[in-house]
Amino acid sequence: MASLHQFLTFIFSSIYIINGSCSSNSTPLSFSCGNGLEFRYPFWQRSHNTHTYGYPSLGISCINNTPIIQLDKHLYHVKRFNNSEKTLVVSFYELNDTICPMASHGVEMNASSRFLTYSNEVKMIHFFYNCTVYPSGVEPIKCLQIGAKHAYVFLEGSLPEVDLKGYCESFVTIPVMNKSVDGSLATSFGEAMNEGFELKWSPNHDCRLCEAGGGFCEFDDNNIQKFSCSCGQGRRYANCRNQGPVTNEFKIGLLSVGLVFGCLSIGGMVLSILKKRKNSVYKKGFNPLPNDGR
């Protein structure tokens, strides 16, 4: 009887080890802002902590249940995304379904938006505001007319010959979806802006290698050059499958590998025994984001 008791104690302490150290390298926790969109890696939730799984430009903040992404200095509402196509659709945050919106800024895609590019369904449109030139045959935007100052919008490649910039107080170029630019832009531009535009995300070279080996890319939000490839349990290698170049966490890594194999075999044994007993004890755990602010 005593030996059975010892055996059970061993099993239950094994379960703690399994929960603590052997959780599989599963997809990092998903999150939602409460509006139904469920994000997961390579998206990550912005919080006070800075080191997290994901691509640096795919940090999401939740504001009033709305998922917000920042490109360069500006905020955009994330309206949709598609994990299999690796695309997301965003619109200017400040628009908020305004019927006759003005584009207060262009869209910068530079260092801060690495890992993101326009999808090939994006077209650029050019706005000119407060113009004192009236090119013939060009329909002004009626709802943005201020006295004799006209506003115009043109699809990329169809700017008039006139040097509009010389006669307009401001101009800005923004992306929209090609499917929203049918017909007269001067009346449909608001809808097109509210529809937003599509971006594609893709890993860089190191990150692609990392993911191909079953790992997750990690970046330091304060220094997006600081890349590491997480293989779970705090192990970091360039490639989780063949463990690539060895990092200074090599020893810890070896230990973890041993632990994982050990856990797997013990885990298998424990699970088969538990199946015969009750299955309410073992709760499958996620590998939580190390710093997701919860």
Ligand SMILES: *[C@@H]1O[C@H](CO)[C@@H](O)[C@H](O)[C@H]1NC(C)=O
């Ligand atoms: C994502 O894209 C795939 C491939 O085009 C499509 O089949 C799927 O319906 C899309 N999913 C969503 C949620 O739009």
Ligand SMILES: *[C@@H]1O[C@H](CO)[C@@H](O)[C@H](O)[C@H]1NC(C)=O
């Ligand atoms: C957008 O409009 C809704 C309702 O009209 C309002 O509750 C919300 O605060 C607005 N958001 C912004 C960013 O203006």
Ligand SMILES: *[C@@H]1O[C@H](CO)[C@@H](O)[C@H](O)[C@H]1NC(C)=O
């Ligand atoms: C992106 O480009 C704009 C204009 O070219 C510049 O003002 C901004 O500082 C750049 N941002 C970064 C992060 O490089």
Ligand SMILES: *[C@@H]1O[C@H](CO)[C@@H](O)[C@H](O)[C@H]1NC(C)=O
């Ligand atoms: C257009 O002119 C109006 C009034 O003169 C001014 O309030 C507004 O800021 C101007 N808008 C732009 C985009 O230049």
Ligand SMILES: *[C@@H]1O[C@H](CO)[C@@H](O)[C@H](O)[C@H]1NC(C)=O
């Ligand atoms: C939008 O662009 C894509 C890719 O260039 C093209 O396949 C599609 O037919 C276009 N759709 C419309 C409505 O123009």
